Amino acid sequence: MSGVSERMIRHYETIGLMPAAARQGSGYRDYDEKDVHRLRFVARARNLGFAIDDIRQLLSLWDNGDRASADVRALALSHAAALGEKVDALQAMRKELLHLADLCHGDGRPDCPILDRLSG
Amino acid sequence: MSGVSERMIRHYETIGLMPAAARQGSGYRDYDEKDVHRLRFVARARNLGFAIDDIRQLLSLWDNGDRASADVRALALSHAAALGEKVDALQAMRKELLHLADLCHGDGRPDCPILDRLSG
DNA sequence: TTGAACCTTGACACCATGTCAGGGTCAAGC
DNA sequence: GCTTGACCCTGACATGGTGTCAAGGTTCAA
Numbered sequence: 001m002s003g004v005s006e007r008m009i010r011h012y013e014t015i016g017l018m019p020a021a022a023r024q025g026s027g028y029r030d031y032d033e034k035d036v037h038r039l040r041f042v043a044r045a046r047n048l049g050f051a052i053d054d055i056r057q058l059l060s061l062w063d064n065g066d067r068a069s070a071d072v073r074a075l076a077l078s079h080a081a082a083l084g085e086k087v088d089a090l091q092a093m094r095k096e097l098l099h100l101a102d103l104c105h106g107d108g109r110p111d112c113p114i115l116d117r118l119s120g
Numbered sequence: 121m122s123g124v125s126e127r128m129i130r131h132y133e134t135i136g137l138m139p140a141a142a143r144q145g146s147g148y149r150d151y152d153e154k155d156v157h158r159l160r161f162v163a164r165a166r167n168l169g170f171a172i173d174d175i176r177q178l179l180s181l182w183d184n185g186d187r188a189s190a191d192v193r194a195l196a197l198s199h200a201a202a203l204g205e206k207v208d209a210l211q212a213m214r215k216e217l218l219h220l221a222d223l224c225h226g227d228g229r230p231d232c233p234i235l236d237r238l239s240g
Numbered sequence: 241t242t243g244a245a246c247c248t249t250g251a252c253a254c255c256a257t258g259t260c261a262g263g264g265t266c267a268a269g270c
Numbered sequence: 271g272c273t274t275g276a277c278c279c280t281g282a283c284a285t286g287g288t289g290t291c292a293a294g295g296t297t298c299a300a
Contacts, residue, residue, distance in 0.1 A: 147247080
């Protein structure tokens with residue numbers, strides 16, 4: 001229902017993102033609507049790339065009816081900035097790779113500017 | 121000299137990226153120019169975001185004087201494509217976060233479109 | 241001789257997730 | 271009531287790349 005795997009549901013319980021699940025007599029975990037809702041929240045946050053610790057904070061803001069939206073916004077912006085840095089780094093790598101690939105004739109001959117660049 | 125930490129030099133030896141280092145009588149590892157050169161190769165490849173397994177292949181191409189530059193180029197292009205996908209994914213996240221942050225008034229009030237979006 | 245600065249191996253940690261093993265439970269069909 | 275298959279339980283190991291720590295050995299200079 002939440003789209004979260006069994007494995008991860010239990011993991012989230014272990015690390016305290018989810019409360020300890022209620023248990024049936026057999027020991028099976030028992031979830032209610034609220035649990036599913038919370039899991040979906042976590043899943044959506046993960047899809048936006050938030051790390052577990054960020055999600056912990058988001059959940060506590062969500063739980064807290066007296067929160068200030070400014071705090072949520074700050075988390076989102078800080079995460080967006082982190083993503084921006086990652087994007088820049090990956091793009092720089094990608095650009096250089098494409099440039100090197102462009103220089104390389106890419107045929108049966110062994111000489112290759114890509115290896116030259118890597119070997120210094 | 122290579123810019124690679126002790127820790128990682130030994131790790132690369134453990135996983136077979138680097139040959140087992142020569143040893144002094146005391147058991148201390150002993151490196152020569154060639155080792156340093158190889159380590160630098162690995163470090164540069166890591167800086168371009170190549171994973172260890174890719175580097176393993178790059179090293180074997182580097183070692184092999186009969187290589188075809190086409191093979192090196194294919195590795196580089198495939199890695200660039202993978203980077204491109206990652207960039208796209210991160211950018212999509214970032215874009216949505218910025219959009220949500222834009223909608224959020226970000227003051228002392230608790231209502232917040234970011235949390236609304238996460239809670240569904 | 242002593243101390244500081246190195247080196248050795250081994251282990252544990254991160255983060256998020258998958259997978260497997262070895263066992264228990266439950267419900268449907270016979 | 272028994273079998274069978276589909277669940278569920280816990281615990282452990284793996285991934286990748288790196289940090290860090292501990293307990294011990296070595297080397298060199300003062």
